[in-house]
Amino acid sequence: MRIALVAGEASGDALGAALIEALRRRFPGAQFAGVAGPRMMAAGCAAWHGIDGLSVMGLTEVVAHLPKLLRLRGELVRRLTEEWRPDVFIGIDYKEFNLGLARKLKAQGLATVQYVSPQVWAWRPGRARRIGEAIDLLLCLFPFEPEFYREYGVRAAFVGHPLADQIPMEVDRAAARAAFGIAPDQRVLAVLPGSRRGEVERLAAPFAGAIQLLSKKYPALVCIAPMVTPALRDVFAPRLAELAPDARVRLLEGQARQALAAADVVLVASGTATLETALTKRPMVVAYRLGALTAFALRRLGLVKVMHFSQPNLLAGKELVPEFFQEDATPANLAAALSRWLDDPAAVARVTREFEHIHAKLRCDGAERAAAEIAEILMARTAVPA
Numbered sequence: 450m451r452i453a454l455v456a457g458e459a460s461g462d463a464l465g466a467a468l469i470e471a472l473r474r475r476f477p478g479a480q481f482a483g484v485a486g487p488r489m490m491a492a493g494c495a496a497w498h499g500i501d502g503l504s505v506m507g508l509t510e511v512v513a514h515l516p517k518l519l520r521l522r523g524e525l526v527r528r529l530t531e532e533w534r535p536d537v538f539i540g541i542d543y544k545e546f547n548l549g550l551a552r553k554l555k556a557q558g559l560a561t562v563q564y565v566s567p568q569v570w571a572w573r574p575g576r577a578r579r580i581g582e583a584i585d586l587l588l589c590l591f592p593f594e595p596e597f598y599r600e601y602g603v604r605a606a607f608v609g610h611p612l613a614d615q616i617p618m619e620v621d622r623a624a625a626r627a628a629f630g631i632a633p634d635q636r637v638l639a640v641l642p643g644s645r646r647g648e649v650e651r652l653a654a655p656f657a658g659a660i661q662l663l664s665k666k667y668p669a670l671v672c673i674a675p676m677v678t679p680a681l682r683d684v685f686a687p688r689l690a691e692l693a694p695d696a697r698v699r700l701l702e703g704q705a706r707q708a709l710a711a712a713d714v715v716l717v718a719s720g721t722a723t724l725e726t727a728l729t730k731r732p733m734v735v736a737y738r739l740g741a742l743t744a745f746a747l748r749r750l751g752l753v754k755v756m757h758f759s760q761p762n763l764l765a766g767k768e769l770v771p772e773f774f775q776e777d778a779t780p781a782n783l784a785a786a787l788s789r790w791l792d793d794p795a796a797v798a799r800v801t802r803e804f805e806h807i808h809a810k811l812r813c814d815g816a817e818r819a820a821a822e823i824a825e826i827l828m829a830r831t832a833v834p835a
Contacts, residue, residue, distance in 0.1 A: 658780025
C-alpha cells in the first residue's frame with residue numbers, strides 16, 4: 450500500500466502526522482511519502498521535499514513564489530504518475546497547491562483526497578464544483594461544511610478536528626506556568642503572530658505596539674511569544690525591540706500549546722492557532738493582515754461572503770472574540786480589546802463556556818474517522834481489507 454501526502458505548513462504537518470498514525474493502524478505495511486514536515490517525518494513519511502519555503506499567502510506572495518511552486522508540482526506529478534504510483538493521494542490543506550496537483554493526478558487515474566476543506570463557502574462558493582472535479586473525497590474539519598458541498602455534488606465527510614482530540618477539555622494552567630517559571634498570580638499574555646513569514650512581517654508592528662501599550666497599563670504583565678521557526682523569530686524580535694522596549698517578552702522556541710495553557714489572554718493571527726486557543730479555553734483577540742493588493746482585490750471584487758474570519762466565530766456563527774482585519778489591526782485597537790478581557794472576568798467565563806461547546810462538537814476522534822473514510826476509497830479501488 451502506497452500513500453502519498455502533501456502538506457505545506459505547520460498545521461498541515463500536525464494533521465498529517467495524526468492521519469499517518471491512524472492509517473498505519475489499518476494498513477501496517479503501508480508506505481508513506483511526499484512533502485512533509487518534521488511531525489509527518491517522525492510518523493514515518495519519507496520526505497521528498499520539506500514544507501519549509503512553501504508556506505505563502507496572498508496574491509503577491511504566490512506570484513513571487515510561482516516558478517518554484519510550479520516546478521515542484523511538475524516534479525510531483527511526474528514522480529507520482531511514472532515512478533511511485535500511490536494507491537491514494539492526500540492533499541492536506543494547502544489548497545492552492547494541492548487541488549491543482551490532485552486534478553492532474555486524478556486525470557491519470559489516481560484516487561485523490563483533500564483533507565481540510567478550502568473555505569470556498571467564505572470566499573468563492575462557485576469554486577465548489579471545480580473542487581469536486583479534482584478529488585474523490587473531501588474530509589471536512591467542521592460540521593457545517595459537508596452540507597454546503599453536497600449542493601455541488603461533492604463527496605464530503607465531517608471527520609472532526611484532531612486538535613480537539615489532542616487537547617484535553619481542561620488544560621493544566623498551573624503546570625504550564627510552573628514549566629515556564631511564571632507565578633500563579635501573574636497576568637500572562639501569549640502572543641502568536643503567525644506561522645508564515647509574510648503573516649509575521651505584517652503583524653509584527655501592530656502586535657509589538659499593542660504589547661507596549663498593555664505593558665504600560667499593566668506593568669506586571671508577562672508576555673510569552675512562541676515562535677514557529679528561528680527564521681520567524683528573527684522577523685519578530687527586531688520589531689519587539691523597536692516598538693515594545695518596556696515590555697517583558699519571552700520568545701519561545703515552539704511550545705505554542707504550553708504558552709496557551711499558561712496564558713490569561715491571547716493575541717493571535719487568524720488561522721488554525723485561533724482554534725487551538727479556543728480549545729485551550731483562552732479568551733483571544735484575532736488579527737489578520739494580507740498584502741495590500743490581495744486585500745484590495747477581496748474588497749473590490751466582493752469576494753468575502755461571511756461575516757467573520759476567525760475559526761471560533763465561524764463555528765459559533767456569531768462574534769465570540771474580537772477580530773481585526775487589515776488597517777483595523779492597529780496597536781490601539783488590539784490593546785483595547787485585550788484589556789477588556791483582562792478586566793472582565795464575567796466575559797471570560799461566558800466565552801469559556803462557548804469554547805467548551807465547540808470543543809465537545811469537534812471532539813470525535815478526527816484522525817481515525819479520516820482514516821476510515823480514506824480506507825473506503827482504498828477498498829473500493831484496491832480491494833485491500835481495512
